[in-house]
Amino acid sequence: MACCRPGGLDVNDSLADVKALVFDVFGTLVDWRGGVAREAELALAPLGLQADWAELADDWRAQYQPAMEEVRSGRLPYARLDALHRRNLDLVLQQRGWAAQVDDATRQSLNRAWHRLDAWPDVVPALARLRRRFLLAPCSNGHIALMVALARRNGMVWDAVCGAELARDYKPQAVVYQAAAAAFDLPPAQLLMVAAHSSDLAAARAAGLRTAFIPRPDESGPGRGEQRASCAVDASADSLLALAAQLGC
Template sequence: MSFAVRALVFDVFGTLVDWRTSIAREVQLALEPRGLQVDGPAFADAWRDEYQPAMEEVRTGRRPFSTLDVLHRRNLDVVLHRFGLDAAVDEPLRVHLNRAWHRLDAWPDVTPALERLRGRFLVAPCSNGNISLMVDLARRNGWHWDAILGAEVARDYKPKPEVYLAAARAFDCAPHEVMMVAAHSSDLAAAAAAGLRTAFIARPDEHGPGRGEIQASVPVDLQAADLADLADRMGA
């Protein structure tokens, strides 16, 4: 590479974890024993569709900062109502369902590739997920971070510049010494605008088979087929 990168920071939902399959599984495991039939993937999609609108309330200042766990819970109540499940899902089950985001499974390439990358670079999530959520995902999937960064540290949500810049400051790095790694062109465009380097990871099945991004639609420093390919390209 013709540029010096000291740290890699990662988007998590979609880039490192298969949130759709995991949430669909968790919803069905929680509801079907109670005799509640639900289309797990459709429920996962509906829940995820509330993600950006909820964060936009914070980004625009209409709501004070709340962690993603809090936003996910508000969104869960909306989706349960939409699916006609209000009366059938009690408070303890709602709490359990909301914690499903803490039980997401990594894409198969992620855990070994992260370990390789950590041998050469500082590594951390730069996610909209809160710290406890990131800790639980790391413990579940065997990840070893050098720090946990992102929205809760910055007290705002991507793609606001402060989220990326706070991550760079936490590692005592200039923005150009940090590379944002993500499967979403919009995330990478925002990181680049804040001065970070960028790497795109293809996740063609994030939103279902063939319904994820396969290449960046914005200029990036690197494009990779998966995280193992990125580790190869970064000399890790």
């Protein structure tokens, strides 16, 4: 069965009580691969270093989950994502034999590439529509300063900033999603987690949230992103604008 929100559009019954939408950010809202590749070339090419810059971005991103697992497992205390990204950058430069050529100042600047990523084209207009009816927040592994930088760069307007720093842990730990619900003083079932990654949505669903899948097929390179959810979700749409329409916004 379906219910009808103001505006005449049907939504699934499971979404009828949703009050807030929370979003994965890297890949779902912003193009990490293109942005990191651009910033790596700007920082490293003047040093005489040459590479497939998108491949370097992939190598850096490949260290993302292993670094967070060190925190999730308790082997490392919680640290902001900037600290983990810097650790991962140092490792990637060492693997490429570039450690001696890239000084600390260059590394510090390049590490902030993750603060200077560009949103996918549908993001800002969709968020503006969704915010007319729902509370909105990122629920990212990125920390608050990083989320604020991306929001200001791209014109994304949030009602709060949720995620890893608030929970002092990293997704897919249930506490990250549940802390977002608590921040809005809502039960988890009244939050809709929006992401381009099935693993994120499966964890959010297990934590009690509603879930919506948005494909970003070029996130990891042309045609290498998820095309459809591989887990059960409450909604799926071709873009954030299409999701806004499904939700009557």
